[in-house]
Amino acid sequence: MMVAKFSDFKRGTAYGTPNIDTVKNHIHFSTRNSLESRLKACKCELCGVEGDGISFEIHHVNKMKNLKGKEQWELAMIARKRKTLVVCKECHKKIYHSS
Numbered sequence: 001m002m003v004a005k006f007s008d009f010k011r012g013t014a015y016g017t018p019n020i021d022t023v024k025n026h027i028h029f030s031t032r033n034s035l036e037s038r039l040k041a042c043k044c045e046l047c048g049v050e051g052d053g054i055s056f057e058i059h060h061v062n063k064m065k066n067l068k069g070k071e072q073w074e075l076a077m078i079a080r081k082r083k084t085l086v087v088c089k090e091c092h093k094k095i096y097h098s099s
């Protein structure tokens with residue numbers, strides 16, 4: 001019969017050494033940071049409305065060349081050379097109706 005000793009449970013844990021997952025998560029977070037900070041800015045990149053009480057959404061297009069440049073939101077994305085646009089809920093509705 002095997003009896004597990006307390007030392008067996010402690011073995012293999014990484015006390016006192018840097019946690020690689022924490023470091024990785026930090027790097028991952030940093031690369032996403034520009035979009036996150038744009039969201040946290042709480043400002044619509046289309047109509048310019050801002051505020052904590054407004055909900056913002058991200059509009060995303062697959063390809064820049066799919067933008068026809070006819071609508072205001074398309075021009076906004078082309079001008080920023082971005083495939084994402086942080087917009088308020090009202091603008092997002094308009095985008096869906098016009099695309």
Ligand SMILES: [Zn+2]
Nearest residue numbers: 044047088091
């Ligand atoms: Zn808006």
